[in-house]
Amino acid sequence: MTDDIEKKVYRGRIKVPYKHTGGAYVERFITEIGKSNKILGVKCPKCNKVHVPPKMICHECFEKMDEWVEVQNQGIVKGFTVVTHSTPIMPLEPPFAYGIIKLDGADTDFVHIIKESAPEKLRIGMKVKAVFKENPRKRILDIEYFEAI
Amino acid sequence: MKIPKHDVAVVGIGQTKFRSKRRDVNIPEMIYEAVKMALDDAQLEPKEIDAVIIGNMDHFEGINFSELLCGIEAAPGYLKPVVKVATGGTTGSSLAICGYHNVASGIYNNVLVVGWEKLNEGGATTGIITAFDPVWERPSLAGALGPLALMAGMYSAKYGITPEQAAKVTVKNRSNAANNPFAHLQMPNITIDYVMSSQMISYPLRLHDCCPQSEGACALIYANEQETKKITDNPAWVHAVETAHYYTFGTDDKMFDLPTATIASKKAYKKAGISNPVKDLDVAEIYEPTSWSELSWTEALGFCKPGEGGKLLDEEITQMSGELPVNPSGGVLSTNPIGATALVRVAEAAIQIMGRGEKRQVPDVEKALAMGFGGSLWTEIMILGKNPMR
Numbered sequence: 001m002t003d004d005i006e007k008k009v010y011r012g013r014i015k016v017p018y019k020h021t022g023g024a025y026v027e028r029f030i031t032e033i034g035k036s037n038k039i040l041g042v043k044c045p046k047c048n049k050v051h052v053p054p055k056m057i058c059h060e061c062f063e064k065m066d067e068w069v070e071v072q073n074q075g076i077v078k079g080f081t082v083v084t085h086s087t088p089i090m091p092l093e094p095p096f097a098y099g100i101i102k103l104d105g106a107d108t109d110f111v112h113i114i115k116e117s118a119p120e121k122l123r124i125g126m127k128v129k130a131v132f133k134e135n136p137r138k139r140i141l142d143i144e145y146f147e148a149i
Numbered sequence: 150m151k152i153p154k155h156d157v158a159v160v161g162i163g164q165t166k167f168r169s170k171r172r173d174v175n176i177p178e179m180i181y182e183a184v185k186m187a188l189d190d191a192q193l194e195p196k197e198i199d200a201v202i203i204g205n206m207d208h209f210e211g212i213n214f215s216e217l218l219c220g221i222e223a224a225p226g227y228l229k230p231v232v233k234v235a236t237g238g239t240t241g242s243s244l245a246i247c248g249y250h251n252v253a254s255g256i257y258n259n260v261l262v263v264g265w266e267k268l269n270e271g272g273a274t275t276g277i278i279t280a281f282d283p284v285w286e287r288p289s290l291a292g293a294l295g296p297l298a299l300m301a302g303m304y305s306a307k308y309g310i311t312p313e314q315a316a317k318v319t320v321k322n323r324s325n326a327a328n329n330p331f332a333h334l335q336m337p338n339i340t341i342d343y344v345m346s347s348q349m350i351s352y353p354l355r356l357h358d359c360c361p362q363s364e365g366a367c368a369l370i371y372a373n374e375q376e377t378k379k380i381t382d383n384p385a386w387v388h389a390v391e392t393a394h395y396y397t398f399g400t401d402d403k404m405f406d407l408p409t410a411t412i413a414s415k416k417a418y419k420k421a422g423i424s425n426p427v428k429d430l431d432v433a434e435i436y437e438p439t440s441w442s443e444l445s446w447t448e449a450l451g452f453c454k455p456g457e458g459g460k461l462l463d464e465e466i467t468q469m470s471g472e473l474p475v476n477p478s479g480g481v482l483s484t485n486p487i488g489a490t491a492l493v494r495v496a497e498a499a500i501q502i503m504g505r506g507e508k509r510q511v512p513d514v515e516k517a518l519a520m521g522f523g524g525s526l527w528t529e530i531m532i533l534g535k536n537p538m539r
Contacts, residue, residue: 059221
């Protein structure tokens with residue numbers, strides 16, 4: 001075969017309008033944020049850990065969780081990275097940070113946006129608080145971002 | 150043929166009520182319903198499960214890697230081996246067979262397998278099309294319905310099978326489904342006229358010649374002989390499993406005779422000591438995506454001679470009162486959550502062996518066949534029995 005034979009490449013394009021059912025736990029969590037700016041978790045009846053965001057099953061114990069508890073709107077940053085490159089699906093205009101946040105009263109970590117991009121102002125162990133959207137749309141981004149306290 | 154190290158039984162069964170839409174639950178919440186039911190059925194604690202095998206088709210819901218989330222949030226897989234199986238329509242039977250092999254080989258004492266699909270959330274046809282050759286097949290014969298319609302047309306032309314005979318399959322299966330509380334489409338008063346006057350979808354297939362799209366999950370727990378004894382005195386023992394996979398490119402093979410079903414069933418019958426399937430089997434749960442397919446598959450499985458699928462039905466052999474009832478659950482024509490569909494066949498075969506079929510129970514079931522169909526005309530067979538093989 002010689003190099004001048006065209007190597008044909010066919011382009012594929014698949015578009016599927018997926019729907020993703022939230023389920024009762026997601027529904028209650030998001031509704032409560034929009035209604036009263038309260039962050040809710042669920043408590044495992046076996047290990048007593050409070051899971052935020054809430055879900056039906058404690059994966060360590062494989063127990064169904066039904067006890068809802070309110071946690072604080074503030075917490076501690078356990079890790080972060082700063083986003084500098086922009087793509088069309090970013091929730092905010094970069095630069096901003098993504099952080100792992102342990103909310104006061106929760107036993108699990110919560111990943112969210114921290115609206116602070118100067119690395120010298122960000123540190124592991126810093127305290128942050130949630131800032132809520134004025135017009136909630138029943139999305140996880142109804143907590144718009146976290147900011148330093 | 151290698152002799153398995155262990156006899157293996159189904160010791161726990163769980164399934165959801167299948168529906169068009171489950172807007173009340175997300176994917177792991179839905180799967181959990183079936184898993185919890187299977188654990189409760191076997192009276193096992195989550196920690197007692199050795200390994201989890203989970204199955205669905207990623208593209209159907211747009212959730213890749215579902216074992217990651219569902220293996221631990223919907224099944225007791227935390228810090229345990231969790232693997233995923235996806236083989237198209239046969240996903241459920243591949244799950245059943247993988248679960249069996251993992252226990253029969255002595256690797257685990259028990260395994261939980263769970264198949265699921267939430268078909269209203271995405272596009273099954275789009276997902277299926279991605280399995281076809283992107284250059285040659287996707288622009289023409291890709292998807293499920295077109296090939297099945299071609300198969301029905303060719304089958305009908307060769308053997309003189311009539312649309313009335315096909316419609317009778319739907320009537321039989323959806324009437325059976327009315328006795329199955331888990332079935333999706335329950336139609337106790339369905340008639341041949343109703344099927345034959347339904348909308349033409351892809352000639353000669355009408356709407357009610359076709360299976361629905363369902364949401365739900367099915368879970369089974371397998372155990373070796375020692376564990377089975379501790380769990381239940383009424384298990385369903387696995388007597389044989391067989392898989393026959395091949396690839397048909399477009400229409401380059403005889404599409405309607407399903408050679409993989411003939412090959413897989415003959416091997417399975419030999420292992421399970423079955424010489425005459427109609428006499429030796431007591432019930433069969435087969436994977437019929439269309440009414441026409443059930444007639445063709447009953448031929449391929451050796452329940453009758455080639456071309457006699459219509460006659461077999463007309464003679465009422467496959468009816469609930471017949472010599473070999475086919476699809477007491479209502480079959481795929483009534484319920485089709487793709488990743489769970491073939492596992493539901495195995496679950497129903499086990500239910501029939503255990504005598505737990507209530508209004509749809511076939512009397513005195515000693516041996517039952519479950520069949521999975523899918524992929525590129527693949528077939529998988531499992532034969533279950535009341536007693537262990539040795």
